[in-house]
Amino acid sequence: MKSKIFLGLLLIFIGCDGTVKERNNSSDSESEILTLTVDFENKQQKIEGFGASDAWSTQFVGKNWPLEKRENIADYLFSTEIDSQGNPEGIGLSIWRFNIGAGSARQGNESGIGDPWRRAESFLAADSTYDWSRQQGQQWFVEAASQRGVENFIGFVNSPPILLTKNGQAYGNGGEEANISESNYEHFADYLAQIAQYFSSQGTPLSYISPVNEPQWDWSQDNGQEGSPYQNEEIDGVVKALDQKLQEYDLDSKIEIPETAQIDFLYDGDLSGRSNQTEHFFGAGSEVKNLSTIAPKMAAHSYFTTWPVADMIEHRRQVRKNIENADEPIDYWMSEYCILADNEEIQGNGRDLGIDPALYVARIIHFDLTITNAASWQWWLGVSPYDYKDGLVYIDKNIENGDIYDSKLLWGLGNYSRFIRPGSVRLGLSRSDDATAEEAAMQVMASAYVHEDKGQLTVVLVNYGNLDKEISISIKNSGDQSLSEFVPYLTSSDKNLQRQESIPINESITVPARSIMTFQADLSN
16 A cells, blocks of 8 residues: 555656655545544643734724724635524634834834834823823724624733834834833833723723833834744743832733744744743742732744644644643743744735735644644734735725735635634544645645534644645544534635535545635534
8 A cells, every 4th residue: 555655646746846745645545534633632732712903904904994904804814693694704713913003103204114004103292191092093993803702802012102212213223122211111001001991991801911022122222013022031020010100000901922923832942032932921030920920921923933744843842842841831822923934835025915824824723722732813904005925805905995816825714713702622533644734734734623512623734735625523432422514615726715615524525636624513412
């Protein structure tokens, strides 16, 4: 059997221009049915949700664009409704990241940030009073998300407000230290607590406040956006001050840290004072892990750790080992990603509404969920005006009005976010071909989730290969629970999370090449 498989692999290589994808797409016989077995007793991590960020285009779209178009974008991102054909109207994000701006927008060209779309307003006015009419566009999207069922909001900070920074700017000084003095930590914490109190009063409380963002970068090289570096000890100081203020204001918000720029900074110690962050913040010597408002989780970004495939998988194995070896149990959240890659498979430059970037991202989601045990997965820009692979919904770069473009990235993420609802639990899954993670990465990847309160089982398949694959799904250890038929939803080059014909549990189905397919089944006793 192995010799036949190898021969088939070699023939494909010779007959298809010798590309890497074609060479790796047939590690098992394509004529055989791939059986996936879901084990209800093998429970893994609880899923908290899927999300995206509002920075920065929503400041114009949410404030200036026609209401009908704003609602259209919000439906794409947050709606859990279905149309008359049973197709989802949106991808049902359950987490929304609100960028707490530093005030570079009011500095205009003096901000040093050349693109007005990448500057941000601040609630803290020049006279140190608060103006809650600021960030009106972003606030509109928070309310729109809430109206569509989103309950988890994260207030994240790229830079302290310009009134509190060392250089009076919203970007770094060019070194490795924070652009805020220790004497201003308390003021900074009070500022964040007042913002959290405001959102709570609006009925959209911030579940988490993330006071630092990608502290490993110095944020001064091109001044392309707001940002500040931090040493780990400086983060300790900010977190301690914020903990006190959240208690003082009697707020339920928790503190999320450290938003590492790359996931390997959680365990790698190469950056002096700015890496090995799991150990620093949640190890035996941590100064902050026992604070009452600290969230028991590590938040990190998947940038620059997605290629080559073997390295991507190994990075995630290291993260999981690192998290599991923490002094106390903590969760892992993948809190930001877009395609910044520049490799032989994909490049970040150039807007692409098609299936290729969607599949690239779906593969990352799969391994972030199944190897690192991520409890949450969050994309970068919910709305992008750029010629880049950074958005879910794309728009014309026009302050007043323009066209809207959905993408396969949007619908590909929807194969996860729309069906794997908060409270779901990932289940163990075995495969009849015994493919390793490295082998599955270029073929069919599969993961399964149960939401016991809703009585639903969800199985997500990512067919990265160039050949259709016939699969069947079986379950074991389900106790007295039985399954209804499976309802498949397909995202491919010509379908956007489109409902397919239902299939009986005991029948196989063909997953098209280069597609993402989600299977939903109801559980009954």
